[in-house]
Amino acid sequence: MVSTKPEIGFCGLGAMGGGMATHLIKSGFPVTGYDLYRPLVEKLVAAGGKAAASPAAAAKSAVFLILMVVNSVQADSVLFDPEVGAVPALRHGATIILCSTTPPQYLKDLRQQIDKIAKRPDLRLLDCPVSGGSIRAANGTLSIFSSGSDTDLDNASIVLEALADPLYRVPGGISMGSIAKMCHQHLAVTNIIMASEAMGLAAVAGLNTQAVYDAVMTSKGASWMFGNRVPHMIKNDWLTVHSAVSIILKDAGIVTTHAKLSGYPLPLANAAEQLYVAGAFAGFTKLDDAAMVRLYLPADDSDLVGALAEAAGSAEDGVSIDTIVDILAGMHLASTRECMAFAEHIGMDMELLRDIISKGAGGSAMFDYAVQQMLKAGCSLKAVKDAKLVRDRFEYALKKASGLRQALPLATTALQQYYFDLGR
Amino acid sequence: MVSTKPEIGFCGLGAMGGGMATHLIKSGFPVTGYDLYRPLVEKLVAAGGKAAASPAAAAKSAVFLILMVVNSVQADSVLFDPEVGAVPALRHGATIILCSTTPPQYLKDLRQQIDKIAKRPDLRLLDCPVSGGSIRAANGTLSIFSSGSDTDLDNASIVLEALADPLYRVPGGISMGSIAKMCHQHLAVTNIIMASEAMGLAAVAGLNTQAVYDAVMTSKGASWMFGNRVPHMIKNDWLTVHSAVSIILKDAGIVTTHAKLSGYPLPLANAAEQLYVAGAFAGFTKLDDAAMVRLYLPADDSDLVGALAEAAGSAEDGVSIDTIVDILAGMHLASTRECMAFAEHIGMDMELLRDIISKGAGGSAMFDYAVQQMLKAGCSLKAVKDAKLVRDRFEYALKKASGLRQALPLATTALQQYYFDLGR
Structure with a gap:
């Protein structure tokens, strides 16, 4: 049976891209895939796709060319390589869908380069960074932050809807999808460190780490990242890489540079x-980012979080599960404030961002508690009922921890x- | 009398450049000066210089073209402006001396651009950032961190020696002068904030700020920056700009980006x-950087440091002069460690850097105490005798301050x- 769905070229078949491309095949799209690493192309072929030996070959008959490469340097190479770049090979009016997380400014530079240097103003460009990890990628249930012209987004909806749930359309044109992702990543970036710092403290204090995890997840210290990453810490499994330190380090750089x-x-x-730079410096670059907790553990005891999940620990120096919860809640409220105030400063649609974060990997109990109050009364801790109480408990918890x-x-x-x- | 000294073209006649150019005139050099801001050129003419209407005009008969502009963007414009840029106007074999503080990588890019794009490989380029402020600029006693080929440095020594005391020759070629300056600026950047944070705390605690200043300067909390900036804070004089927040913010960016x-x-x-970004966000960009202390003062009481220098304050909550000294000492030892470990990582000549900092604006009592120990035993706090004692006093001081x-x-x-x- 000949597919009636449009042809897809796919560049970048790693943990995310491979899952997305395979899901498109399952959904009936003809997919031609390219990756520098040949075994990933073979894996796609085994799943029913076609192999491309170059970006140009993947682009040749594509109506939609999807890029899920690591960063803007790789995207430049895929699109503009003088020998095998995709742009000259694309047919008239084709659509490039950039799903990689890149600096918001890159999208504008890219549009310029396609128009002025490659002289292909006929090509459509969509800014569609994603969130959600490799499992959701493979299931077609990624969060996708799409932006571009409405016509081009409508035109691409058959592909985007196959990949996304939820599919966000961020108003304001090219780069606003990347800005939405960047605002979300502010909380992803901070919340992973918060989970690491909290679990490092729990372990060094000798608490039962499984009990800490269970209690935090039903408390005001809960966050999506804590729920997702702490089980990896407890398993001491840094080599099964769900998302590498190098990736969150890159995302952190996009946030801080744009700010x-x-x-x-x-x-x-x-x-x-x-702290991610310190993690990379310590050799964690290619490990799962849950390995960040090791920055907080004695060098000779890097499996302490896991060890304490089995043998019940006895708390030291008065650090209890409540201490951990109060520190997490204090940190999450502060990062919620910082994220939302930044987003407001750079003109992000605040209601949309609230929706994205509350359903996304940047979400937390304190975010849910505070965000509506901030949207009404300003992105300040002053706008949040009981912020002083959160502070008092946060202070008290840090005082308890200080003996260690x-x-x-x-946290500080x-x-x-x-x-x-x-x-005061 | 006709001068026998080589002709100087000078671009950038602000607080630093104006003083340097005038000092060269006094030392017998014929100087032709250019600045975008015409009154600065007139001031140079009144001091005996010649006016140039463009960078090209300043460059035309120069043996040495000195640039003391704000940043690399201005340097690019002065050198390569398509209409009036200096590079095409320079005579064969002339020397460009870049005294502005720019990212180390910029020097290498600049050399490439002169050679490959402007096609002037005959031009010599020296990387000569300076330190010391406008008074030392006018007196010909700047610290200059010179780097480049030995031949070119020897050739330029008549000019550099007129401007500098001390004149450092940093081995390793172009960009190493900028790296030396950058390492030094790490401590300039951190020590200004440390002075601000300490004096903010002293004022909020109600201490007599003049007494704090006097005591700190003979203590282990002393630093060059504290000695230089705190008198501005006590005078509440932010409008007499010795060095603007925008300048130290730029320098901070060079350090953090290179790292x-x-x-x-x-x-x-x-x-x-x-904190500099927060200061700029609060509107301090054009103020003297001593205004950074205002970030730590109540918004309605921004002159508190000055007010408390006159009326003797009574300390609150147990914060004493010793508290301030211990916090400063604790911070300076940590920043010394960070600076020296970074310098070692990027291959800086450590003995030379020790010499530069100990005589420069980045110096402090704790630097002098710790640096030789670190050079012997490694750039770690572990290498420093009594580091745990410094920590204990630092901890105790922060505990005392916490009630405020x-x-x-x-500090945290x-x-x-x-x-x-x-x-532990």
Whole structure:
């Protein structure tokens, strides 16, 4: 049976792209795939796709060319390589769908380059970064933050709807999809460190880490990232890479760079980025980002979180499960404030962002508690009922932890924001 | 009398460049000066220089073309402007001396651009960033970090020696002068915030700020920046701009960007940069950087440091002069460690850097105390005798201050480094 669905060229068949391409095949699209790493192309062929030996070959008969490469450098190479680049090979009026997370400014540069240097103003370009991980990629249930002209988005909806659930359409044209993803990633970036810092403290304090996990997930300290990453920490499994340190480090750089260009201070996101840099410096670049917890553990005891899930630990120095919950809640409220204030400063649609985050990997119990209050009364801790109570419990928890001399760089940075925002 | 000294073209006649150019005239050099802002050119003419209406006019008969512009964007414009750029106008074999502080990578890009795009490989290029402020600029006693080929440096020594005391020759060729300056600026960047944070705390605690200043300067909390900036804070004079927030913000960006490119974590420098971004966001961009203390003062009481220098304050909540000294000492030791470890990572000549910093604006009592120990035993807090004692006093001082709920973001970030480095 000949498919009636439009032909797809797919470049970048890694954990995310491979799943997406395979799902498109299952959904009836003819897919021609390319990756630098040949076994990934063979895997796609085994799933029913066609192999392309170059980006140009993948582009040749594509109505939609999807890019799920690591970063803007790879996207440039796929599109504009002088020998085998995709752009010259694309047919008139084809659509490039960039699903990689890149700096928002890149999209505008890319449009310019397609128009002025490659002289292909006929090509359509959609800015469609995704969120949700490899399992949702394979199931066609990614969050996709799509932006571009309405005509081009309508035209591509058959493909985007096959890949996404939910599919967001971010108003404002090219780059706004990337801005939405970037705002969301602010919380992804900070919340992974928060989970790491909290579990590192719990382990060093000798708490039962499984009990901490269970209690946090039904408390005001809960977050999507805590729920997702802590089980990896408890398994001591850093080699099954769901999402690598290198990826979240790149995302952190996109957030902090855009904020600097916008003249907006993000002390929490920058502190978190420095911790990823420290993680990369310690050799974690290719590990699952749950390995960030090891930055907080003694070098000779890097499996402590897992060990304490089995043998019940006995708390030291007064650090209890409540201490961990209060520190997480204090951090999450501060990062919610920072994220939403930044998003407002750069002109993001705030209601849409609230919806994206509350359903996404950046969500947390404190986000859900605080965000509506901030949208009504301003993106300040002052707008949040009981912010002083959160601060008081946060302070008290850090005081309890202080006897351990455990590094808590993001927590202590977060506490300072209460002092700046709420005064004495 | 006709001067026998070589002709100088000078672009950028602001607080630094104007003083340098005037000093060259006094030293017998014929100087032709250019600045976008015409009154600065007239001032140079009044001092005995010649006016140039464009960079090309300043370059025309110059043996040495000195650039003391704000940043690399201005340097590009002065050198390569298609209408009036200096490079095409320079005579064969002339020397460009770049004194502006720019990213180290810029020097290499600049050499490429001169050779490949402007096709002037005959031109010599020296990388000569400076330190020391406008008074030393006018006196010919700047610290200059010169790098380039030895021949070109020897050839330019008549000019460099007229401007500098001390004149450093940094081995390793183009960009190493900028790397030396960058390493030094790490401490300039952090130490200004440390002075601001400490004096903000002293004022909010109600201490007599003049007494704090006097005591700190003879203590282990002393630093060059504290000695230089705190008198401006006490005078509440932010409008007499010795060095603007915009300049130190740019320098901070050079440090943090280079560190990221090198994969090296700098939590203190990044935390400091975020505070400059917050200062700029609060409207301090054009003020003297001593205005950074206002970030730490109540909005309705921004002159508190000055007010408390006259009326003797009474300390609150147990914060004493010793508290301030211990916090400063704790911070300076942590930033010394961070700076020297970074410098070592990027291959800086460590003995030379020690010499530069100990005589420069990045110097501090704790730097002098710790640096030789680090050079012998490694750039870790572990290498420093009594580092645990410094930590204990730092911890105790922060505990004393905690009742005030005063934001101390750089201090709390610094304390975490002791926990990472020394363990429990």
